[in-house]
Amino acid sequence: MKKVCKKWMWVYSFLCILGVCLLTACSELVDVDNDPTLPPDASRPIVHKIYPNDMAKNDSVAFNLARGVMLVVHPNASYQLSFDVDSTMPSPELQLFHTFPINGESGRVGYTKVRSLQPKIVGNRYVYSFVCEENKMSIWFTSLGVDGQYFPGRVKNISFTGTGSYSDSLTINLIAVGAIEKTLDGKNVEELASEMLRSFRKKYLGITIDTIHVRYAHEHPTLGNRYPQNKPWVAGVNSEDFFVSELTGWPEDGLRNALSIVLVHSIGENDIMGFSRLFSGILGAGKEGSVVIGENVRKSSGEMEHLSSKNIVMTAVHETGHFFGLRHTSATRRDLNQVVLLDDGSTFSVGDMSNVEDGLTDTPFCKYVLESGLYRQAEEQDVVRGDIYYLKRPNYLAKSAIYSCPDLENIMFPVTVEDDLDVSFTKQQMELVRSSLTIIPH
Numbered sequence: 001m002k003k004v005c006k007k008w009m010w011v012y013s014f015l016c017i018l019g020v021c022l023l024t025a026c027s028e029l030v031d032v033d034n035d036p037t038l039p040p041d042a043s044r045p046i047v048h049k050i051y052p053n054d055m056a057k058n059d060s061v062a063f064n065l066a067r068g069v070m071l072v073v074h075p076n077a078s079y080q081l082s083f084d085v086d087s088t089m090p091s092p093e094l095q096l097f098h099t100f101p102i103n104g105e106s107g108r109v110g111y112t113k114v115r116s117l118q119p120k121i122v123g124n125r126y127v128y129s130f131v132c133e134e135n136k137m138s139i140w141f142t143s144l145g146v147d148g149q150y151f152p153g154r155v156k157n158i159s160f161t162g163t164g165s166y167s168d169s170l171t172i173n174l175i176a177v178g179a180i181e182k183t184l185d186g187k188n189v190e191e192l193a194s195e196m197l198r199s200f201r202k203k204y205l206g207i208t209i210d211t212i213h214v215r216y217a218h219e220h221p222t223l224g225n226r227y228p229q230n231k232p233w234v235a236g237v238n239s240e241d242f243f244v245s246e247l248t249g250w251p252e253d254g255l256r257n258a259l260s261i262v263l264v265h266s267i268g269e270n271d272i273m274g275f276s277r278l279f280s281g282i283l284g285a286g287k288e289g290s291v292v293i294g295e296n297v298r299k300s301s302g303e304m305e306h307l308s309s310k311n312i313v314m315t316a317v318h319e320t321g322h323f324f325g326l327r328h329t330s331a332t333r334r335d336l337n338q339v340v341l342l343d344d345g346s347t348f349s350v351g352d353m354s355n356v357e358d359g360l361t362d363t364p365f366c367k368y369v370l371e372s373g374l375y376r377q378a379e380e381q382d383v384v385r386g387d388i389y390y391l392k393r394p395n396y397l398a399k400s401a402i403y404s405c406p407d408l409e410n411i412m413f414p415v416t417v418e419d420d421l422d423v424s425f426t427k428q429q430m431e432l433v434r435s436s437l438t439i440i441p442h
Protein backbone atom coordinates (compact mmCIF):
# COMPACT_ATOMS: atom_id res chain seq x y z
CA MET A 1 0.00 0.00 0.00
CA LYS A 2 1.53 3.23 -1.05
CA LYS A 3 1.18 6.01 1.40
CA VAL A 4 1.41 9.47 0.08
CA CYS A 5 1.39 12.25 2.53
CA LYS A 6 0.00 15.07 0.63
CA LYS A 7 -0.53 18.54 1.86
CA TRP A 8 -2.75 18.78 4.86
CA MET A 9 -6.33 18.93 3.99
CA TRP A 10 -8.46 20.39 6.68
CA VAL A 11 -11.83 18.87 6.76
CA TYR A 12 -13.68 19.87 9.83
CA SER A 13 -15.88 17.27 11.23
CA PHE A 14 -17.61 18.37 14.29
CA LEU A 15 -17.70 15.15 15.84
CA CYS A 16 -19.97 15.00 18.27
CA ILE A 17 -19.81 11.46 19.07
CA LEU A 18 -16.26 11.07 20.11
CA GLY A 19 -15.71 14.51 21.18
CA VAL A 20 -12.93 14.64 18.74
CA CYS A 21 -13.64 16.95 16.10
CA LEU A 22 -12.11 16.30 13.11
CA LEU A 23 -10.30 15.94 10.26
CA THR A 24 -7.71 15.11 8.16
CA ALA A 25 -4.53 14.79 6.77
CA CYS A 26 -2.59 12.24 5.13
CA SER A 27 -4.04 9.32 3.43
CA GLU A 28 -2.90 6.77 0.96
CA LEU A 29 -4.00 7.73 -2.49
CA VAL A 30 -3.50 4.42 -4.22
CA ASP A 31 -3.68 0.97 -2.70
CA VAL A 32 -2.26 -2.34 -3.87
CA ASP A 33 -4.99 -2.98 -6.35
CA ASN A 34 -4.36 0.32 -7.96
CA ASP A 35 -7.71 1.31 -6.71
CA PRO A 36 -7.78 5.09 -6.72
CA THR A 37 -8.74 6.73 -3.49
CA LEU A 38 -11.56 9.19 -3.49
CA PRO A 39 -11.12 11.01 -0.18
CA PRO A 40 -13.98 12.78 1.58
CA ASP A 41 -14.48 16.28 0.26
CA ALA A 42 -12.06 18.42 2.25
CA SER A 43 -13.64 21.67 1.22
CA ARG A 44 -16.63 21.25 3.49
CA PRO A 45 -17.31 20.21 7.04
CA ILE A 46 -18.29 16.62 7.69
CA VAL A 47 -21.02 16.91 10.25
CA HIS A 48 -23.67 14.30 9.57
CA LYS A 49 -23.43 10.94 11.21
CA ILE A 50 -25.42 7.74 11.30
CA TYR A 51 -25.35 4.99 13.87
CA PRO A 52 -26.43 1.40 13.30
CA ASN A 53 -30.08 0.40 13.22
CA ASP A 54 -31.37 3.95 13.44
CA MET A 55 -34.62 3.85 11.48
CA ALA A 56 -35.16 7.60 11.17
CA LYS A 57 -35.07 8.98 7.65
CA ASN A 58 -31.61 10.52 7.82
CA ASP A 59 -32.03 12.36 4.53
CA SER A 60 -29.05 14.59 5.32
CA VAL A 61 -26.82 11.56 5.66
CA ALA A 62 -28.10 10.21 2.34
CA PHE A 63 -27.54 13.55 0.64
CA ASN A 64 -23.99 13.85 1.92
CA LEU A 65 -22.92 10.21 1.68
CA ALA A 66 -20.89 10.72 -1.49
CA ARG A 67 -18.75 13.57 -0.16
CA GLY A 68 -18.46 12.30 3.39
CA VAL A 69 -20.54 11.42 6.40
CA MET A 70 -19.60 9.71 9.66
CA LEU A 71 -20.45 6.09 10.39
CA VAL A 72 -20.33 4.98 14.02
CA VAL A 73 -18.68 1.52 14.13
CA HIS A 74 -17.59 -0.93 16.82
CA PRO A 75 -15.04 -3.77 16.98
CA ASN A 76 -16.00 -6.97 15.17
CA ALA A 77 -19.52 -5.85 14.42
CA SER A 78 -20.94 -6.56 10.95
CA TYR A 79 -22.59 -3.77 9.03
CA GLN A 80 -24.67 -3.20 5.94
CA LEU A 81 -25.19 0.16 4.36
CA SER A 82 -27.84 0.27 1.67
CA PHE A 83 -29.92 2.65 -0.42
CA ASP A 84 -32.16 2.64 -3.48
CA VAL A 85 -30.61 2.02 -6.90
CA ASP A 86 -30.48 5.10 -9.11
CA SER A 87 -31.01 3.40 -12.48
CA THR A 88 -29.74 6.43 -14.40
CA MET A 89 -26.21 5.94 -13.01
CA PRO A 90 -23.55 3.23 -12.90
CA SER A 91 -23.09 1.39 -9.58
CA PRO A 92 -21.04 3.55 -7.21
CA GLU A 93 -18.08 2.35 -5.15
CA LEU A 94 -18.23 3.02 -1.41
CA GLN A 95 -14.92 3.89 0.21
CA LEU A 96 -14.51 3.89 3.99
CA PHE A 97 -11.88 5.78 5.96
CA HIS A 98 -10.64 5.17 9.48
CA THR A 99 -10.17 8.44 11.35
CA PHE A 100 -7.62 9.25 14.01
CA PRO A 101 -6.83 12.26 16.16
CA ILE A 102 -3.86 14.40 15.24
CA ASN A 103 -1.64 15.33 18.15
CA GLY A 104 -1.84 18.94 19.00
CA GLU A 105 -4.58 19.62 16.47
CA SER A 106 -7.74 19.81 18.45
CA GLY A 107 -10.76 19.71 16.24
CA ARG A 108 -9.13 17.88 13.38
CA VAL A 109 -8.61 14.27 12.55
CA GLY A 110 -6.63 12.39 9.99
CA TYR A 111 -7.97 9.53 7.92
CA THR A 112 -6.77 6.54 6.08
CA LYS A 113 -8.69 4.30 3.72
CA VAL A 114 -9.80 0.94 5.07
CA ARG A 115 -12.22 -0.36 2.45
CA SER A 116 -13.30 -0.02 -1.16
CA LEU A 117 -16.62 -1.77 -1.62
CA GLN A 118 -18.69 -2.62 -4.65
CA PRO A 119 -22.39 -3.05 -3.99
CA LYS A 120 -24.50 -6.15 -4.26
CA ILE A 121 -27.84 -5.38 -5.79
CA VAL A 122 -30.62 -6.84 -3.70
CA GLY A 123 -34.07 -6.09 -5.01
CA ASN A 124 -33.87 -2.46 -5.95
CA ARG A 125 -31.14 -1.56 -3.49
CA TYR A 126 -27.40 -1.27 -3.42
CA VAL A 127 -26.06 -3.15 -0.41
CA TYR A 128 -22.51 -2.70 0.93
CA SER A 129 -21.42 -5.16 3.64
CA PHE A 130 -18.37 -4.95 5.86
CA VAL A 131 -16.96 -5.93 9.23
CA CYS A 132 -15.28 -3.37 11.49
CA GLU A 133 -11.83 -4.44 12.62
CA GLU A 134 -11.10 -1.57 14.97
CA ASN A 135 -10.28 -2.29 18.61
CA LYS A 136 -12.66 0.34 19.98
CA MET A 137 -15.61 2.44 18.90
CA SER A 138 -14.56 4.48 15.90
CA ILE A 139 -15.87 6.96 13.44
CA TRP A 140 -15.39 6.10 9.81
CA PHE A 141 -15.88 8.54 6.98
CA THR A 142 -17.37 7.70 3.62
CA SER A 143 -17.03 8.62 0.00
CA LEU A 144 -19.11 7.31 -2.85
CA GLY A 145 -17.75 7.54 -6.34
CA VAL A 146 -17.87 6.56 -9.97
CA ASP A 147 -14.68 6.78 -12.05
CA GLY A 148 -12.91 8.84 -9.44
CA GLN A 149 -15.68 11.44 -9.18
CA TYR A 150 -18.20 11.88 -6.41
CA PHE A 151 -21.36 9.94 -7.26
CA PRO A 152 -23.72 12.43 -8.85
CA GLY A 153 -26.80 10.21 -8.59
CA ARG A 154 -29.52 10.16 -6.00
CA VAL A 155 -29.00 8.38 -2.69
CA LYS A 156 -32.46 7.64 -1.34
CA ASN A 157 -33.87 5.72 1.62
CA ILE A 158 -30.54 5.10 3.27
CA SER A 159 -30.26 2.35 5.84
CA PHE A 160 -27.35 1.41 8.10
CA THR A 161 -27.73 -1.80 10.06
CA GLY A 162 -25.34 -3.59 12.37
CA THR A 163 -25.08 -6.75 14.43
CA GLY A 164 -22.61 -7.60 17.17
CA SER A 165 -21.87 -10.55 19.38
CA TYR A 166 -21.60 -9.08 22.86
CA SER A 167 -24.07 -10.21 25.49
CA ASP A 168 -27.49 -8.69 25.95
CA SER A 169 -26.89 -8.34 29.69
CA LEU A 170 -26.26 -5.00 31.31
CA THR A 171 -24.87 -4.00 34.71
CA ILE A 172 -25.70 -0.55 36.03
CA ASN A 173 -23.44 1.56 38.23
CA LEU A 174 -25.36 4.36 39.91
CA ILE A 175 -22.77 6.97 40.86
CA ALA A 176 -23.94 9.53 43.42
CA VAL A 177 -21.98 12.77 43.15
CA GLY A 178 -21.66 15.25 46.02
CA ALA A 179 -24.40 15.87 48.55
CA ILE A 180 -27.54 13.94 47.71
CA GLU A 181 -30.62 14.39 49.87
CA LYS A 182 -33.49 11.99 50.20
CA THR A 183 -35.94 12.09 47.33
CA LEU A 184 -39.24 13.89 47.66
CA ASP A 185 -40.81 10.65 48.85
CA GLY A 186 -38.06 10.06 51.40
CA LYS A 187 -35.78 7.54 49.68
CA ASN A 188 -32.03 7.49 50.16
CA VAL A 189 -29.62 6.58 47.37
CA GLU A 190 -29.64 2.84 48.13
CA GLU A 191 -33.43 2.76 48.14
CA LEU A 192 -33.52 4.77 44.95
CA ALA A 193 -31.15 2.23 43.35
CA SER A 194 -33.42 -0.67 44.32
CA GLU A 195 -36.38 1.08 42.74
CA MET A 196 -34.30 1.81 39.66
CA LEU A 197 -33.35 -1.84 39.27
CA ARG A 198 -37.00 -2.90 39.54
CA SER A 199 -38.08 -0.35 36.94
CA PHE A 200 -35.30 -1.18 34.49
CA ARG A 201 -36.18 -4.85 34.71
CA LYS A 202 -39.86 -4.08 34.20
CA LYS A 203 -39.38 -1.70 31.26
CA TYR A 204 -36.34 -3.16 29.45
CA LEU A 205 -37.94 -6.48 28.61
CA GLY A 206 -35.67 -7.28 25.67
CA ILE A 207 -32.40 -7.34 27.64
CA THR A 208 -31.15 -8.66 30.97
CA ILE A 209 -30.37 -6.18 33.72
CA ASP A 210 -27.87 -8.10 35.85
CA THR A 211 -27.69 -5.87 38.83
CA ILE A 212 -27.22 -2.31 40.02
CA HIS A 213 -24.26 -1.13 42.05
CA VAL A 214 -24.08 2.11 43.97
CA ARG A 215 -20.85 4.04 44.25
CA TYR A 216 -20.17 7.49 45.72
CA ALA A 217 -17.96 9.90 43.84
CA HIS A 218 -16.22 11.07 47.03
CA GLU A 219 -15.06 7.47 47.54
CA HIS A 220 -13.54 7.14 44.07
CA PRO A 221 -10.03 5.70 44.54
CA THR A 222 -8.24 8.40 42.57
CA LEU A 223 -10.72 11.22 41.95
CA GLY A 224 -12.61 11.20 45.25
CA ASN A 225 -11.15 14.47 46.56
CA ARG A 226 -12.60 16.37 43.60
CA TYR A 227 -16.12 15.51 44.65
CA PRO A 228 -16.70 16.60 48.26
CA GLN A 229 -19.45 14.66 49.97
CA ASN A 230 -21.12 17.77 51.32
CA LYS A 231 -21.26 19.80 48.13
CA PRO A 232 -24.44 19.77 46.01
CA TRP A 233 -23.14 18.98 42.53
CA VAL A 234 -24.60 20.84 39.59
CA ALA A 235 -23.72 19.25 36.25
CA GLY A 236 -22.26 21.79 33.88
CA VAL A 237 -21.62 24.26 36.71
CA ASN A 238 -19.38 22.54 39.25
CA SER A 239 -17.56 20.86 36.39
CA GLU A 240 -17.35 22.01 32.83
CA ASP A 241 -18.08 18.52 31.59
CA PHE A 242 -21.84 18.09 31.80
CA PHE A 243 -21.41 14.33 31.61
CA VAL A 244 -18.90 14.11 34.48
CA SER A 245 -17.25 11.61 32.14
CA GLU A 246 -14.21 10.96 34.30
CA LEU A 247 -16.36 8.95 36.69
CA THR A 248 -17.34 6.45 34.01
CA GLY A 249 -15.49 3.13 33.88
CA TRP A 250 -15.34 2.85 37.69
CA PRO A 251 -11.99 1.17 38.47
CA GLU A 252 -13.25 -2.01 40.08
CA ASP A 253 -13.82 -5.51 38.77
CA GLY A 254 -17.36 -5.96 37.51
CA LEU A 255 -17.91 -2.21 37.22
CA ARG A 256 -15.52 -1.11 34.50
CA ASN A 257 -17.94 -1.89 31.69
CA ALA A 258 -21.16 -1.01 33.47
CA LEU A 259 -23.62 1.61 32.32
CA SER A 260 -22.70 4.68 34.40
CA ILE A 261 -25.75 6.55 35.62
CA VAL A 262 -24.51 9.70 37.31
CA LEU A 263 -26.84 11.15 39.93
CA VAL A 264 -26.25 14.82 40.71
CA HIS A 265 -28.06 17.46 42.74
CA SER A 266 -29.28 19.16 39.56
CA ILE A 267 -28.40 20.10 36.02
CA GLY A 268 -27.25 23.61 35.26
CA GLU A 269 -29.98 24.37 32.74
CA ASN A 270 -33.63 25.14 33.28
CA ASP A 271 -36.21 22.37 33.21
CA ILE A 272 -33.79 19.56 32.50
CA MET A 273 -34.13 16.38 34.52
CA GLY A 274 -31.52 14.33 32.73
CA PHE A 275 -29.65 13.79 29.50
CA SER A 276 -27.45 11.45 27.57
CA ARG A 277 -25.94 11.30 24.15
CA LEU A 278 -27.98 9.66 21.44
CA PHE A 279 -26.30 6.30 20.82
CA SER A 280 -23.43 7.04 23.18
CA GLY A 281 -21.76 3.81 22.08
CA ILE A 282 -19.57 3.50 25.19
CA LEU A 283 -20.02 1.18 28.16
CA GLY A 284 -17.20 1.88 30.55
CA ALA A 285 -14.73 4.72 30.56
CA GLY A 286 -15.24 7.27 27.85
CA LYS A 287 -16.01 10.83 27.08
CA GLU A 288 -19.73 11.46 27.38
CA GLY A 289 -20.27 7.81 28.20
CA SER A 290 -22.73 8.46 31.02
CA VAL A 291 -26.42 8.98 31.59
CA VAL A 292 -26.83 12.01 33.86
CA ILE A 293 -29.85 12.55 36.09
CA GLY A 294 -30.66 15.20 38.67
CA GLU A 295 -32.61 14.85 41.87
CA ASN A 296 -33.82 18.42 41.48
CA VAL A 297 -34.89 20.42 38.47
CA ARG A 298 -33.95 24.06 38.14
CA LYS A 299 -37.00 26.07 37.11
CA SER A 300 -36.86 29.20 35.02
CA SER A 301 -38.00 31.16 38.09
CA GLY A 302 -34.72 30.13 39.68
CA GLU A 303 -36.41 27.80 42.16
CA MET A 304 -35.48 24.18 42.55
CA GLU A 305 -38.11 21.50 42.27
CA HIS A 306 -37.36 18.42 44.31
CA LEU A 307 -38.23 15.20 42.50
CA SER A 308 -39.83 11.94 43.54
CA SER A 309 -37.96 8.67 43.23
CA LYS A 310 -40.33 7.62 40.46
CA ASN A 311 -39.60 10.75 38.49
CA ILE A 312 -35.84 10.29 38.85
CA VAL A 313 -36.00 6.60 37.96
CA MET A 314 -38.16 7.14 34.89
CA THR A 315 -35.83 9.89 33.73
CA ALA A 316 -32.99 7.34 33.95
CA VAL A 317 -35.06 4.81 31.98
CA HIS A 318 -35.81 7.39 29.26
CA GLU A 319 -32.25 8.70 28.99
CA THR A 320 -30.88 5.18 28.86
CA GLY A 321 -33.16 4.65 25.87
CA HIS A 322 -31.36 7.54 24.11
CA PHE A 323 -28.03 6.11 25.24
CA PHE A 324 -28.82 2.91 23.33
CA GLY A 325 -30.04 4.72 20.22
CA LEU A 326 -33.72 5.43 20.76
CA ARG A 327 -34.97 8.74 19.44
CA HIS A 328 -37.99 10.58 20.73
CA THR A 329 -41.15 9.12 19.23
CA SER A 330 -41.97 12.66 18.11
CA ALA A 331 -39.10 15.07 17.58
CA THR A 332 -39.00 18.42 19.35
CA ARG A 333 -37.64 21.54 17.73
CA ARG A 334 -34.62 21.16 19.88
CA ASP A 335 -33.99 17.72 18.42
CA LEU A 336 -34.05 19.07 14.88
CA ASN A 337 -32.30 22.38 15.39
CA GLN A 338 -29.02 21.06 16.65
CA VAL A 339 -25.95 23.13 16.22
CA VAL A 340 -22.35 22.69 17.23
CA LEU A 341 -19.95 25.30 18.49
CA LEU A 342 -16.90 25.94 16.35
CA ASP A 343 -13.49 26.94 17.61
CA ASP A 344 -14.00 30.53 16.54
CA GLY A 345 -17.18 30.77 18.58
CA SER A 346 -19.58 30.58 15.69
CA THR A 347 -22.12 27.80 15.35
CA PHE A 348 -22.91 25.35 12.60
CA SER A 349 -26.23 23.64 12.05
CA VAL A 350 -26.10 19.86 12.04
CA GLY A 351 -29.76 19.01 12.54
CA ASP A 352 -31.59 16.78 10.09
CA MET A 353 -35.05 18.12 9.41
CA SER A 354 -36.19 14.79 7.98
CA ASN A 355 -35.93 13.10 11.38
CA VAL A 356 -39.27 14.27 12.73
CA GLU A 357 -39.97 10.83 14.12
CA ASP A 358 -38.05 7.69 14.98
CA GLY A 359 -38.91 5.67 11.86
CA LEU A 360 -40.21 2.73 13.89
CA THR A 361 -43.56 1.47 12.65
CA ASP A 362 -44.91 0.50 16.05
CA THR A 363 -44.42 3.87 17.75
CA PRO A 364 -47.08 6.47 17.01
CA PHE A 365 -46.13 10.04 16.14
CA CYS A 366 -47.60 13.32 17.34
CA LYS A 367 -47.01 16.29 15.12
CA TYR A 368 -48.33 18.58 17.81
CA VAL A 369 -45.01 18.20 19.63
CA LEU A 370 -43.24 20.00 16.83
CA GLU A 371 -45.99 22.52 16.19
CA SER A 372 -46.60 23.40 19.81
CA GLY A 373 -43.60 25.65 20.35
CA LEU A 374 -42.53 23.42 23.19
CA TYR A 375 -38.93 24.02 24.09
CA ARG A 376 -38.93 27.48 22.65
CA GLN A 377 -36.63 28.47 25.41
CA ALA A 378 -34.19 25.76 24.48
CA GLU A 379 -34.17 26.97 20.91
CA GLU A 380 -32.88 30.33 21.95
CA GLN A 381 -29.81 28.85 23.48
CA ASP A 382 -26.64 29.57 21.67
CA VAL A 383 -25.52 26.03 21.48
CA VAL A 384 -27.11 22.69 21.99
CA ARG A 385 -24.55 20.15 23.00
CA GLY A 386 -24.95 17.33 20.54
CA ASP A 387 -27.78 14.98 21.15
CA ILE A 388 -28.68 16.01 24.61
CA TYR A 389 -32.22 15.19 25.43
CA TYR A 390 -34.31 15.84 28.39
CA LEU A 391 -37.63 15.41 29.95
CA LYS A 392 -39.57 18.33 31.11
CA ARG A 393 -42.56 18.73 33.31
CA PRO A 394 -44.62 21.42 31.70
CA ASN A 395 -47.09 22.29 34.42
CA TYR A 396 -48.54 24.95 32.17
CA LEU A 397 -49.49 22.30 29.67
CA ALA A 398 -52.15 20.75 31.83
CA LYS A 399 -55.14 19.84 29.69
CA SER A 400 -53.43 20.98 26.55
CA ALA A 401 -53.52 19.16 23.23
CA ILE A 402 -50.49 17.20 24.27
CA TYR A 403 -52.77 14.89 26.18
CA SER A 404 -54.21 13.60 22.94
CA CYS A 405 -50.83 12.61 21.50
CA PRO A 406 -50.98 8.92 20.61
CA ASP A 407 -47.41 8.35 21.82
CA LEU A 408 -48.01 9.90 25.24
CA GLU A 409 -47.60 6.55 26.97
CA ASN A 410 -44.34 5.69 25.27
CA ILE A 411 -41.19 6.04 27.37
CA MET A 412 -39.52 7.96 24.54
CA PHE A 413 -42.23 10.61 24.33
CA PRO A 414 -40.21 13.78 24.90
CA VAL A 415 -42.33 15.26 27.65
CA THR A 416 -43.40 13.95 31.03
CA VAL A 417 -46.95 15.13 31.52
CA GLU A 418 -48.00 13.02 34.48
CA ASP A 419 -45.98 11.11 36.98
CA ASP A 420 -48.23 8.12 37.21
CA LEU A 421 -48.75 7.32 33.55
CA ASP A 422 -47.83 3.70 32.90
CA VAL A 423 -45.34 4.20 30.10
CA SER A 424 -43.63 1.44 28.12
CA PHE A 425 -41.34 0.64 25.19
CA THR A 426 -42.56 -1.06 22.03
CA LYS A 427 -41.16 -4.26 20.53
CA GLN A 428 -39.17 -2.44 17.86
CA GLN A 429 -37.69 -0.08 20.44
CA MET A 430 -36.59 -3.05 22.53
CA GLU A 431 -35.08 -4.72 19.49
CA LEU A 432 -33.09 -1.57 18.70
CA VAL A 433 -31.80 -1.32 22.28
CA ARG A 434 -30.88 -5.00 22.24
CA SER A 435 -28.98 -4.74 18.97
CA SER A 436 -27.10 -1.65 20.21
CA LEU A 437 -26.16 -3.44 23.42
CA THR A 438 -24.76 -6.42 21.53
CA ILE A 439 -22.65 -4.13 19.33
CA ILE A 440 -21.10 -2.12 22.19
CA PRO A 441 -18.19 -3.91 23.89
CA HIS A 442 -18.94 -4.69 27.54
Ligand SMILES: [Zn+2]
Pocket residue numbers: 318322328389390391413414
Ligand atom coordinates in the same frame (compact mmCIF):
# COMPACT_ATOMS: atom_id res chain seq x y z
ZN1 LIG B 1 -35.51 12.50 25.63
